[in-house]
Amino acid sequence: MAKTNSKGKGGSIGLSRRTFLTRSALVAGGIAGSSLFPFAASAQSRRVDNIGLQLYTLRKELAEDFDGTLARVAELGFKEMEFAGYYGRSAAQIKTALETNGLVSPAAHIQWAAIRDNLQAEIDRAVGIGQRYIVIPYLQENERTLDHYKRLIDTLNSAGEACRDAGLKIAYHNHDFEFVTLADGSTPMDILLDAAPDIAWEADLAWIVRGGRDPSDYVQRYAGRLSAIHVKDIAMVGTNLDEDGWSDLGAGTMDWTALLQACRSASGDLIYALEHDKPGDPVGYASRSAAAFKNLWRSTND
Numbered sequence: 001m002a003k004t005n006s007k008g009k010g011g012s013i014g015l016s017r018r019t020f021l022t023r024s025a026l027v028a029g030g031i032a033g034s035s036l037f038p039f040a041a042s043a044q045s046r047r048v049d050n051i052g053l054q055l056y057t058l059r060k061e062l063a064e065d066f067d068g069t070l071a072r073v074a075e076l077g078f079k080e081m082e083f084a085g086y087y088g089r090s091a092a093q094i095k096t097a098l099e100t101n102g103l104v105s106p107a108a109h110i111q112w113a114a115i116r117d118n119l120q121a122e123i124d125r126a127v128g129i130g131q132r133y134i135v136i137p138y139l140q141e142n143e144r145t146l147d148h149y150k151r152l153i154d155t156l157n158s159a160g161e162a163c164r165d166a167g168l169k170i171a172y173h174n175h176d177f178e179f180v181t182l183a184d185g186s187t188p189m190d191i192l193l194d195a196a197p198d199i200a201w202e203a204d205l206a207w208i209v210r211g212g213r214d215p216s217d218y219v220q221r222y223a224g225r226l227s228a229i230h231v232k233d234i235a236m237v238g239t240n241l242d243e244d245g246w247s248d249l250g251a252g253t254m255d256w257t258a259l260l261q262a263c264r265s266a267s268g269d270l271i272y273a274l275e276h277d278k279p280g281d282p283v284g285y286a287s288r289s290a291a292a293f294k295n296l297w298r299s300t301n302d
Contacts, residue, residue, distance in 0.1 A: 048297045051290055052080035052273035054230060056109070058282045062087055067097055074101035076287050082228075082273045083108040084137065091128030098129070105129050106271050107202070107228060109137035109173065112152065115159050123166045133227055133271075134163060135171040135202050144177050149188050156196040164198070171200035171227050179211030193222055200227035204275075205259055206234050206246075216262045223266035231256070231274050231293060246276050248285055250292035260300045 053073055055062060061069040066087050073081070081103050086094055098105055108131055110122050115136060126134050136156070139148070159170045178189040193201060203226055205215035219226065233252030235245045249256065263270060274293060279285040 054275035056084035107133035176211035228271035249289035
């Protein structure tokens with residue numbers, strides 16, 4: 001999930017080693033030239049079969065037609081739903097909606113305040129839905145101080161113990177601001193991962209790029225902490241595909257071939273969730289990007 005792009009609207013930052021020709025070939029082969037169905041039913045395509053979607057991407061659609069939207073993404077081939085809000089539904093209602101459509105939910109984004117103030121309720125709901133991770137997704141601008149990061153570490157460590165007792169794990173999702181050096185020279189993301197050794201990390205690699213860091217380096221350094229990868233793409237300069245500078249997967253600047261190889265080397269059991277923060281056509285984005293991910297996954301098996 002994302003809020004504001006601190007680099008400015010319409011910004012475009014990417015990995016320089018990806019070439020335009022490679023992007024064009026991927027778009028042609030993965031988006032324009034292929035259908036989502038059927039996904040290959042083989043051991044090596046397991047994660048393609050279990051492709052995930054962060055439902056923040058479809059928040060307007062879910063608010064208008066919750067059950068119909070879940071049915072639609074299931075038709076598109078998605079299997080794993082990461083929630084960012086439950087739209088007034090109970091854990092039992094969520095679980096029923098998922099099961100009706102052959103879906104599961106391994107994780108959900110839950111705000112820091114809810115974890116601090118009502119952790120047991122969030123644990124009970126996650127267990128009722130059948131999730132494995134509770135993910136803190138975002139810090140407000142006034143919470144991005146060294147003192148707040150220390151408080152967050154306390155929350156993560158204490159919540160981690162309670163989650164572990166319930167068979168869950170607490171995780172943290174990054175944006176770009178966690179990679180902006182603080183006044184004392186420290187990097188917030190490093191502080192969080194080093195001082196809260198039992199928490200998992202849901203790595204949003206595109207936001208790491210926007211934070212001015214190398215996502216492959218972080219994936220390698222903290223391989224043992226990874227629980228999930230958010231898969232999104234940054235628009236090429238001049239395309240301005242949406243107001244925050246995101247694009248369909250494979251149509252932007254991120255070198256996802258190299259990044260997927262790094263992620264798969266780090267762990268063979270990661271959740272991969274597609275996400276677009278402000279898509280103009282959310283269902284179209286999901287369809288095209290799922291096809292692109294399928295082609296990327298297969299290419300990294302070669």
